[in-house]
Amino acid sequence: MRVIGRFRKSLSLGMVALLGVGILPALPASATPQAPPSLAQGNNWEVKPVAAGYQLTLRLDAPAPMRASLPLLTVNGVPLGVAKQSPDQRTLTLITTNPAVLKARDVRLIWSGDLGKAAGKGQERSQAAGPTDADWLKARRGPELTDDPGAVGKYQVETSEYNLGDEAVFLPGLGQRSEIRGKVYTPRGAVGPRPLVVFLHGRHQVCYGAGEEPEDKPWPCSGGLKPVPSYRGYDGPATALAGNGYQVVSISANAINAWDGVAYDAGAQARAELILDHLALWKKWSTLGGGPFGRKFVGKIDLRNVGLMGHSRGGDGVARAAVLNADRGGQYGIRAVFPLAPTDFARTTVPGVAMSVVLPYCDGDVSDLQGQKFYDDTRYSVTGDTAPRSTITVLGANHNFFNTEWTPGQSEAPSGDDWFGEDQESPCGAKYAGRLTAKEQQAVGTAYIAGFFRLQLGHETKFLPLLDGSDSRAASAGRAVVRVVAQAPLASRRDVSHLDQPLPAGAVSGKAAATVCAGVEELNAGLARAAASAAIPTCMSTADFGNTPHWSTAWFAARTPTTAVTKLTWTGTDGVLRLNLPAWQRDVRRFAALSFRAAPDPAGTPKTDLTVRVVDGHGRAAVVPVSTVSDALVRMPGSNANGLPKNLLRTVRIPVGSLKGVDLRDVRAVELRTDRVARGSAYVSDLAFSSPGVGLSAPAVLLPKLSASNVKVEEGDKGTNSADFWVTMSRPSIRPVTVYAETSGELGETVGDVTRKLVFKPGQVRQKVSVPIHSNTWDSYDLPFDLVLSVPRDGLLDQSFGHGLVIDDDPTPTLTLGNAQASETAGEVRFPVKLSAPSDKIVNIFGELKDGTAVLRKDYKGAYDDGSNPANRSLDGYVEPGKAAGEVSVTLVDDTVKEPGETFSVVVGAVDGAEVKLPQTLQATITDND
Template sequence: MREIGRLRHLSLGMVALLGVGLTTAPFAAAAPPPAPTIAQGNNWDVKPVAAGYQITLRLGAPAPMRASLPLLAVDGEPIGVAKQSTDQRTLTLVSTDPAVLKAKDVKLVWSGDLGKDDRKAESRGAAVGGPNDAYWLKPKLGALLKDDPAKPGKFKVETSEYNLGDEAVFLPGLGQKSEVVGKVYTPVGATGKRPFVLFLHGRHSYCYGGTNEQPEKPWPCTDGAKPVPSYRGYDGAAKALASSGYQVVSISSNAVNAYDGGVYDAGAQARAELILDHLKLWKQWSTAGGGPFGNKYVGKIDLQNIGLMGHSRGGEGVARAAVVNADRGGEFGIRAVLPLAPVDFARSTVPGVAMSVILPYCDGDVSDLQGQKFYDDTRYSVTGDAATRSTVTVLGANHNFFNTEWTPGQSEAPSNDDWGGEGKAAPCDAKYAGRLKAKEQQAVGTAYLSGFFRLHLGNEKQFLPLFDGSDARAASAGRAVVRVVSQAPLATRRDVNRFDSALPKGALTGKASAVVCSGATLKDARAATPTCLTTDGSGDSPHWDSAWFAARTPTMAATRLSWRDKTGVLRVNLPAAQRDVRKFAALSFRTAPDPAGAAKTDLSVRVVDGKGRAVSVPVSKVSDALTRLPGPKTFGLPKNLLRSVRIPVSSLKGIDLKDVRAIELRTDKVAKGTVYLSDLAFSSAGVGVSAPAVKLPRVSASDVKVKEGDKGTQTVDFYVRLHRASTRPVKVYAETNGDLGSTVGDVVRTVVFKPGQVKQKISLPVKSNTRDSYDIQFSLVLSVPHEALLDKSFGHGEVIDDDPTPKLTLGNLTTVEKTGEVGFPMTLSAPSDKYVGVNGQLKDGTAVLKQDYLGYYDEGDPGSRTIDGYVESGQTKGLMLVKIVDDKVKEPAETFTAVVDQADGADIKVPQTLTATITDND
């Protein structure tokens, strides 16, 4: 697991996402008076608020609406997820860490982009391609399919839209009302019940145009602004499917985009609820009729044969919808899920359902390609899972261009190329020869979306080669370079070695070594267990980068094989029951080269039978998995992705396929190297069996609220529960997430339920004290379940401070003219863990501003009458500073006043008027 300080305890900015009962964005009816500023820069400041210290960053131009999480970095260290204002120009988060009071710099960074250099350098030609970039301009290509899934079918397509209103349905996971809007693509003349496919777009701007004034509510659009029609952006794939007899609906989720910055899970649950709400409407319209379509669709839709596509944050939304549907008994037959350039913030699994994850190599938004974890985490999560799954990596594709409404020159609202590089040197630059143009990328999307759903909903097996790892191509995908990794269904697969645990004794000979690794280590960081690689944190390792809501949950384990000469052999012996491999089509495994190793590497795969006869196949002959992916070692490139080595069993001539005794990976091709290995298996392509996983137990975390107490140690007791006992052991990872400060103990735990167990307790210690402190809100996050589904995966915790607020006493000031810097005294009745601040105005008496005194904090503006003061955490004394002007004129004592009209963190009545008396010393 990656050891990254930024991920260990996210600040209360994250707690605002994860907080107990907090589901809405912060739109209060009446704004309080401004808090005093206690740290600031040109475009940022830090102020005390009820929950801690609010850090605010103001941008000169609106920040993009991205799928990735917006983070605030204080002095270069990301400290948490920020909330964005509705005009995207202001970002805020709240932390209880007093270190932010000493901030020197605050910047906006994005999850997945951490460590990435400024792409403007790329557009200036500063970046150069890696040593293997040329290969990817003329790579090995698979055979063309005879039938193209993007080719229009026999049905004409009728389109229509429905709009039930901007606030037509309440989404509990959002705490807000959402629009119910969709575009319908119908095959004209198709008879009987048709498979149903629903598309969900991702996080993008939700309103455009208008007055640009910040509204009180971000949704619905106001002041002349119009909704961004993101749901209309998938016409190509939708029409291809509809023309082949599939009923397609693409729905709008602008309200979720408007509010998901204030939701504990960034909107995944709300998106799932929105999908299921639309499906319930279509259930009514296709059975009883009514609504906007009358009886048009009665008897025409098969809601037991459903596919879901989700783009961007919509990808996590459709994955969550499949799980929630199963949690609720499988009302709808969701049988195929396609996350497109998705986020995976919480490390969920999607067992039982056919899945393909599309990963655009030049994704400039979800640039760490975190959707890879949907595949990695689900592969072996449930015993007997009969579904098939795959990843589809598309070189030259960015995040946005799959949706025409997110594509410049095609969209109604403003849009952009999310990668951003305008040069031609690096492989994701707009002018690079391997970068796909928008229409080329959309053609790829159409081919794979249409092919996937036609395969799994229509059993059109002619499209299976697009997803089985054989790298077959669709003519409509043009010159796109696509690499597919597939896990065949259990019925046609024999797992030989997953390479996720230590090798048996004697498996290695020669000058070779192997270690099981997981995660990535930042440069100069220490790792408690072997990590797979060292990185700069730029999102270049999708298998091993940490997730944001499950930061310390282990990532996929693999074997790292290293060798120093050509004598190394890793031998996997097959037990007697596995030696007959005649029924399988291929021997396959996943591999990738070590990014720190030589530019070129290779292995031989040697298959040995019972009589010692063998066939040896160089990896480079059948796969480019050990050819580095393109890109310079910057901008999050090149990606370190495991790819398929697939050797047809039919090519293993001269050995007895009824009696295969061993598979050897030999280092006889190059003298030195390191590679990663995973998922060695014999398999044949198959569609598998896909259905909601309703028979699995469901695992949930409780909510808990406790008082801090005055003495000793209290506990916060979370309960992790299964909704019923399981006959198999159930495992789930649990970790705390939020700003625990020094009060609440941290936990990272693997929770195992033995057969028959249904409840486990996780206790966190709470240090009691008698000092006034902030209430602490945090979460217990469950992730990557085994033999179960995630039901309520976020347990919300709150520790309520029960100590009295100390009283603050302000005093008058008597000073001598020559004193210079001096202050009105501030005294607390007891130390507090809070920052205590006051704010007020200076008023002249016989002493005059600038002539006799100055406001201390406003030397650049000597005419300012603002006065601030504070008492630091743990202290009882503070000052409201001013400066006394020392002149040479003999004069009587003079006075001025300070009117304190605001105070934070203490018990005090305001306004109060304080008097300063200056005694002449001339």
């Protein structure tokens, strides 16, 4: 007779910690916590029941790449949500209530920037040339600047580094310690305090070399591994700036990259804190001296004139740093922010400071170009904001190659091209004519980074044409096709219409219609996040979130409305959209240009056109076809695959001086006419008269600061309870302040889905947001979740994540165990296991087998006996979540020997998830059938 205890794979302590259920108590050496049986499974994935629904786990053969995008798990090609990553990047876990996981056949990891691949179940799709791709190979280029911001400056550049240790500072936003390390670029011989520019790299591999990272502590690097020097990858723009008299420091953030896989905000707060920690050091070094530099920089740094460049997730970090600095009283003069291919997971705004956002068209990591929302959300977020802002779309540029340490052939550690697909494919294949080489892309980055900071920190106005939307270009940017959308400072801008509200009656005539729209309709139901809750019509339909940068939603603010624009549709050449100017707006002589943003509707024809007609008080008109001044209404390159073509609003800019025959002192109306194309559709936004200007930039310290409280609430036994968050302002405001608040996280069936637009009336400083908590009487785990604040208007985000915790208040059930009896022909003997009440927790039972008249291995074996350890006497069992009964079973082996009944026992020494008096001995009787 043979007895074999059942074995099921256990949850690792690391995964238990990730799930927020705490660390299990110490158990006997022979006892390992075990998970409940899988509800569905494949070779490298499984679905198990847990408190909040279903736990989907994917295990990878190799660590997942360190990317800026968020990791998503797909089931049968449909993305279900953001996954948590284990520290070694090999295990991804998602809690969901979606029953689709029970019918899973295929589970894959994709990334939030790659949703176009979801329709192909993770398979890359062939990408043919789009109908307008050839147009972009010979795209129009503006005039070349006389002075090149990418050129070598008059100062020699001295470089040095500082390293205060791999765990020199604790970052509260991460809950871990970080390195303090930086590379310094100094203009040799420059006199007086110099503007300071801080560079922050993004999310990339942390360690490299021979060996393996420890599973539980990925930072600092150990076991022969070396840290990836991502911070050394910006020599081009740093040297261009330092050579022209600017002090530059590029800082390392490997610790954040190592730990932000489970950070509540993907590490944005931690990156901001790290920047401010470095600025605190530079304040000391430039006033008192000390540290590695002695008195070298005393009196040499102007901390009232600071700029920040952040690449990838570093873009989220520098945006948050500018806001955090203002929240703390503007200790440092952060006046200019340059997010480079950035993430924007939570829809923050960056008011008060000058900002330019680079959008690489061939970004294969943040390929939804979510950084566009920094511009969209900030441009009207604060009444009277005097700072300029712009977006810079670079065709042919990918995500990685702005950093030489992320570029093959230039990097110290392994690196690669983040774009995917065949080399010759249009428009982003590595060998396609429109794709920039790594050095060409780096030259573009250098020109725009250096030009932006020299303009905003040094007021070198000769670089205004590079960033004002006129498409002027730097010689060093070479053949790159770059499109800039700019919002001029308020002092040099007159807004005619934002085109984000319904037009007055009679504004549209002829065979045309104008509708305000926002968001997109998702053709893939698994991607539907914001469209259903939109208060106005959606702008377009798509199966690929990656092609709608204005209208795809942010992952931590998934239901907050996106950018509203006007969609103009026409079926004849007599359509007119007319915007009348009030008397005080009619004199436009002091402005340089009339401009607006526009893009073709992807459902329309590849090429469309409109006519701009400017009418004065005498009825005279100047007529300008859009196609003669801009390619904004030409569809961007690509063929409906891999997130392309992008549907991006671009600049239509008409110099006021070209409006011949019109009295510029008395402009009565601006019309958009459909006389160029008989049928079509286009998006339009932000029509204004403006002139280029540097504006006034400074930390927005005068704005009221918005914060969400933290809440702990008991679950309750019946009905619905409430978790009451308080959203507060630091002081009353004389004008209304608005902010969106929504729940985020693994809400399951316990936490209600809440989205609210909060309006603080003048004098009001706090509002309550009640989140429904659905009660039950089952023992469960405590459930964490967040209330996320986003897209404030006339306010500044301070504590933008309110942390909620639903505390389970149900008693731990008691466990009853019983003796067992079975015939040896039954194959196994089952000990009865019952709970006093079902539980949402996994109840694990651990014991040790003891011989009676039945003998180990002759009559039975231990649960973990695979032949390698004949003396193993371990036994375990379980009760599944939601069940009141379970089993501890031992397999019996029939023999042909006639013998009396035999017995053995089980000494239960540990139970997790239930109350029981221990130790407890169970008796098993085996009856003979021979």
